[in-house]
Amino acid sequence: DTAVSQTPKYLVTQMGNDKSIKCEQNLGHDTMYWYKQDSKKFLKIMFSYNNKELIINETVPNRFSPKSPDKAHLNLHINSLELGDSAVYFCASSHRLAGGRLAKNIQYFGAGTRLSVL
Amino acid sequence: DAKTTQPTSMDCAEGRAANLPCNHSTISGNEYVYWYRQIHSQGPQYIIHGLKNNETNEMASLIITEDRKSSTLILPHATLRDTAVYYCIAMYSGGGADGLTFGKGTHLIIQP
Numbered sequence A: 001d002t003a004v005s006q007t008p009k010y011l012v013t014q015m016g017n018d019k020s021i022k023c024e025q026n027l028g029h030d031t032m033y034w035y036k037q038d039s040k041k042f043l044k045i046m047f048s049y050n051n052k053e054l055i056i057n058e059t060v061p062n063r064f065s066p067k068s069p070d071k072a073h074l075n076l077h078i079n080s081l082e083l084g085d086s087a088v089y090f091c092a093s094s095h096r097l098a099g100g101r102l103a104k105n106i107q108y109f110g111a112g113t114r115l116s117v118l
Numbered sequence B: 001d002a003k004t005t006q007p008t009s010m011d012c013a014e015g016r017a018a019n020l021p022c023n024h025s026t027i028s029g030n031e032y033v034y035w036y037r038q039i040h041s042q043g044p045q046y047i048i049h050g051l052k053n054n055e056t057n058e059m060a061s062l063i064i065t066e067d068r069k070s071s072t073l074i075l076p077h078a079t080l081r082d083t084a085v086y087y088c089i090a091m092y093s094g095g096g097a098d099g100l101t102f103g104k105g106t107h108l109i110i111q112p
Helices: none
Strands: A004-007 A010-013 A019-025 A031-037 A043-050 A054-056 A064-070 A073-078 A087-094 A113-117 B009-013 B018-023 B031-038 B045-050 B061-064 B070-075 B084-092 B106-111
Touching: A004 A087, A010 A019, A019 A031, A019 A087, A019 A113, A031 A073, A043 A064, A043 A073, A073 A087, B009 B018, B018 B031, B018 B084, B018 B106, B031 B061, B045 B061, B045 B070, B070 B084
Parallel strands: A010 A113, B009 B106
Antiparallel strands: A004 A019, A019 A073, A031 A043, A031 A087, A043 A054, A064 A073, A087 A113, B018 B070, B031 B045, B031 B084, B061 B070, B084 B106
């Protein structure tokens, strides 16, 4: 079973359309993320979300919105797609542990969704 | 998160140890050093992390200098499948929902 799965793997669409990318994790994690990797291969955090808070990177346009129906899913909705939205989008998840020397904030990534806006 | 500096690219012969350096001279006392890698066309993969002691797992070893201003990731017996971009990230690991801040990383090329 894939730990963090994203669908679709490839998405080709026209400018102005609205699209969604789905993400599911079966790791029992409580925090999920969306990252964007542009054509120059820079990876940037877009959102991080758990059941208590949504942290938004201030550079993300409000055309992008995360939606979480439950702890195992964090979908990314994009309205009015623009050419500059073409990129690879990665979903990730992590589990926050309290105290001790245990691993914290280790993130597990999906395989990515390659979005092309024409 | 403290800024990190890594070489842009490195080569290593297959079967040899690959040593990837990272400078993080402004790291604060509660920031950990994390290493991730991204193999071409895949999502980033966690490798190892540490605070001040050296760490080892099945993938790699992490050596952190005593002053914590730099660290080295060691892949003991590099294989062709280790060719990837390696990212060193210094960040607080306090359990918050913090996104990772990726820099440009080091493109490690394992030569046959």
